[in-house]
Amino acid sequence: MSPPSTVSVTITVNGEAQRLDLDPRASLLDTLRLGLDLNGTKKGCNQGACGACTVLLDGERVNACLVLAVTCDGQKVTTVEGIGMPDNLHPLQDAFVEHDGFQCGYCTPGQIVSGVALLAEAASGQPSVVDVDLSPDSAAQLSDEEISERMSGNICRCGAYPGIRAALRQAAQTIQPARA
Amino acid sequence: MTPFTYHKPASVADALALLADRPGAMLLGGGTNLVDLMRKGVETPDHLVDVQDLPLGEISETDDGGLRIGALVSNTALAAHDRVRRDYRMLSEATLAGASQQLRNRATTGGNLLQRTRCYYFTEPGYPCNKREPGSGCPAKDGFNRIHAILGESDACIATHPSDMCVAMSALDAVVEITGPGGDRTVPFPDFHLLPGDTPNVETVLEPDEIITAVTLPPPSDLSRQSVYVKVRDRQSYAFALVSVAAGLALGADGQVEDVRLALGGVAHKPWRAFDAESLLRGGPASDDAFRQAGQAIVADATGYGHNDFKIPLAPRTVAVALGKALARAQRASGDAR
Ligand SMILES: Cc1cc2nc3c(=O)[nH]c(=O)nc-3n(C[C@H](O)[C@H](O)[C@H](O)COP(=O)(O)OP(=O)(O)OC[C@H]3O[C@@H](n4cnc5c(N)ncnc54)[C@H](O)[C@@H]3O)c2cc1C
Ligand code: SF4
Ligand code: FES
Ligand code: FES
Secondary structure, three states: OOOOOOEEEEEEEOOOOEEEEEOOOHHHHHHHHHHHHOOOOOOOOOOOOOOEEEEEEOOOEHHHHOOEHHHHOEEEOOOOHHHOOOEEHHHHHHHHHHOOOOOOOHHHHHHHHHHHHHHHHHOOOOOOOOOOOOOOHHHHOOHHHHHHOOOOOOOOOOHHHHHHHHHHHHHHOHHHOOOO | OOOOOEOOOOOHHHHHHHHHHOOEEEEOOOOHHHHHHHHHOOOOOOEEEOOOOOOOEEEEOOOOEEEEEEEEEEEEHHHHHHHHHHHHHHHHHHHOOOHHHHHHHHHHHHHHOOOOOOOOOOOOOOOOOOOOOOOOOOOOOOOOOOOOOOOOOOOOOOOOOOOOOOHHHHOOHHHEEEOOOOOEEEEEEHHHHHHOOOOOOOOOOOOOEEEEEEEEEEEOOOOHHHOOEEOOOOOOOOOOOOOEEEEEEEEOOOOOOEEEEEEEOOOOOEEEEHHHHHHOOOEOOHHHHHHHHHHHHOOOOOOOOOOOOOOHHHHHHHHHHHHHHHHHHHOOOOOOOO
């Protein structure tokens, strides 16, 4: 069959509306990296198994490698560049620096975006499998076990997990995320 | 990925028309399974019909006090729903035990039911596989089969269904609501998925031109409120089940098992509802011995293929652990901590 024509969509990326003519096969991850030159979001496994590609889609964290960009018409995407840049780091990014929450840094953008989402999820009372009865008011109430469970979608090949947990604990104490 | 055309209908009628008019069309839910399989060349739809804009995203109460979960409800929203947590606890636990937060945010209820097996050979088109290419053979039987089935498998295929959520839905006697060119129909959850038999490519009773619109849960009971999901896996989170068990118990005034529900994941081509073991337990003592015997009965005819032999002793142990937890919850609820 002949190749399909492109599809026009508008996606708001880090606050800026982007009009894109897309091959329907393009993933959101490739569209961000190759189409919009936003290279912060990383490609690890390209199959949903590592979390390096985590972005916020309408405020919820998702694996951008498994999202077809055409499906995002009218939606809002936040990448790590939209969370904080070197001249205005997000408090969670500061905490990662302070607590050595990384070694090679490849997984870090995904960890940061995922961690920012975790703070909002906890503030809105979302349960985890550790205890479905628990409706936290904020991430500050979460145990280390809870933090590990809620961050399990982000693999770190360097094993920087203790630093990542410490950074999240600190951020959880200092940040009051807007209620989702 | 092979090329496809993309459609995003706003009504179920339009979606059905697209499926009817375009052979080779597939529905796209959250895409967490389908996009991966398309990239690997396992699925090659000519047309994708995105269900995202269909009005199927709500959880509502049914007239009899049960819950109707729209096919588009995300795994996250399902697991966090107050009534699901309170009244159908095993379903909240099972759903939260699956995948990661990122995937659960995106994954839909309908897509979770229709997700394909994680069999290594199925997902690699370079290998033969009766499920992907009927008649080509099953390399898993003599190959790597650590994650494969011990119950209900066939000569043609020994794959497992990977869902956690579906194990709880089977135990809870949920009902799948389907719509198609011929109208609406409902299918009891335990009958929705099929055993492989000679046609492992046919995995459910859903026809290619039909759509899942919802899954309904019957009214809650003490059993469903006190139910539990136990999942055994290679790492503590973000891994598929090797063996999992959804269990719920209701105790009679005499402390005997008045009613029980039991289903297993990771052991078969479908969520394995253990009807016979339920019958064995009903009316008998709620004891560890009875729980172990029920678990043993489930694997009495189980077959191992080498790497997955460990599941045969693991399954009854997991059954006993799950029933023990369900018992503790039932006792706590009745204030009887004997
Ligand atoms: C790394 C990884 C780990 C995972 N771990 C787990 C785990 O531990 N436990 C677990 O249970 N799952 C796990 N999953 C699987 C995940 O739960 C499924 O991918 C998800 O539930 C599929 O939902 P979806 O909406 O994304 O489906 P899609 O990928 O969009 O679709 C899947 C199938 O469903 C069909 N479909 C979708 N909606 C409908 C509808 N309304 N009617 C009819 N057909 C429909 C599609 O045509 C397709 O065939 C994991 C996935 C990944 C990638
Ligand atoms: S177990 Fe089933 S899915 Fe796996 S290779 Fe054999 S036929 Fe294919
Ligand atoms: S690159 Fe998307 S999860 Fe690994
Ligand atoms: S810091 Fe290297 S992978 Fe996480």
